[in-house]
Amino acid sequence: MPETAAPLRAGRAMGRVRGLLLAGVLAAVPALTGCIAEAGPAPTGTLATNPTAPGTAQAPPTSAPLETTQSSNKAPVYWIGRSGSDVFLYREFRDVPDQENPVTRALRSMMSDKPFDPDFFTPWQNPDKLATSISGKDVITVDVSEDAFNSNLDADMAARAIQQLVYTATAAAASSGLIDSGQQIRVRILVDGHTDYMAFDHIQLGALMTRSTGLVAPVWIIDPQENVEVPGGSVKITGRSTTAGGKLRWQILRSGADGSTEPFLTGETTASPEQGQAGVFTLALTMPAGDYELRVAQAGTGGGPDQFEDTRAFKVR
Template sequence: MTQTSAPLETSQTSAKAPVYWLGRARDGVYLYREFRDTDSKDNPIATALRIMMSQKPLDPQYFTPWQSPKKLAASVSGRNYITVDVSSDAFNTGVDEPTAQLAVQQLVYTATAAAASAGLVDAGQPISVMLLVDGRTSQLAFNRVQLGQLMQRDPAMVAPVWIIDPQEGTEVANGALKVFGRATEPGRAFAWQILRHDGQGARSVYLSGTVTAGNQAGHLGEFTVTVNLPPGDYEVRILPPEDASAAPTSGTSAWDSKGITVKG
């Protein structure tokens, strides 16, 4: 199977910032993306990075090891060279080596996503990021990761599959729900489940099935699932195909999941 990294975000005019987070999945921790509302008129790269470092993700399964910095700046040189300068208080020195590596890539993914989304770079060419700490190169991020070199997206860090839409906490006005997601391996099959909450804290599988990530040019890895749901609270989950019938109480961990509400 062909492996692909998360595609670079396309230029958009809506006031939403693409932000990547660390998320716990069934076999480890990966990078996942959310689009966050912002009315900031500031540099879109710095805006997305400040959200990444200072706010909480919408999805409770996501997290960030960064801390809110006193100083943060970002600029684009030429067409595809991003420089990010952050103060040293942004780093949580209590993280382990794997988390530190992921966190640095979290910054690379978010900076390149924000730049591409704002049309500041040529999305058809590789984008490089230089991370400075208090204006200096060759520093240690999180006291663990050596900086000073140009960095690009590492496809091994991104989640093998995630739900792009709906996002966590979405309210659907009617019962028609379209789930849109993407996998890094085109042609790979996944299971999906819609869990329904009974109001007493219990969950049960309301609908389930399988879907295959697409392999069409321009839509590699994409998939959609459309269902009709009565009013209520639900959880959408993406799992390996062998877990299609797994009960939510079995301890099976999903690749990704989103809580939504269907309004009456």
């Protein structure tokens, strides 16, 4: 994929509003170990196909491709994050204990851990009880206690929180090889073993739900993760855009000893149009030791501003 880089002469005002972490988490408690039987097919969930907060721009109507099986023991966890005035789902990979099954581990991290990236947050609370099971090849059942929903959310944020769970559960099952990622995966959420719970006082649960389109971030830095250290020399940066073959603009700022930042590099690249790698972008940059911030955004069209910026702080040592 083509990319260009040149020293940046003037920084652009591309910053993302820092998301507020919505509430503290409760002390961790061991998960349930029961398995829940799956009934026959049920109607799809009551979530809107593409919920969008009032006054925000409409994201491209696509969802993140289902994760593929990986050998790593890291759990894929989705968080809610802000990009300007827009709110999307972003993913991080987390080290998690292996006492529970992969889906339960990922969901427990989503409900109890803080994201690495300070731009992300979660409205979920660490539940007293959490159990998951898989029926057949395409249905995940999550049974969680009512205390997980102890956050005051509006309807739009409640819809995103439920999809945060759906994305995380399906990602964990797919990446661990527990389900067939070649078909649509459905999730049923039970609360204390019962259906028809009104989550966050807005979303009725119990019916099967799938990943809603348009909620995953249009631009998404995968590696490096927030505040990690990478070896000096050639630094590989990877990410994904929901626009396959679309143009992206990126810039890197370098932090000084006094905490100030200065422009270091800027460039453009194109997200892959190839099937199986659609939307993926890769940068290979030679960088000296230092503290950096990477910014990537979809290039504006027709002279318009760039959109949907994602940022990432990292260190080169």
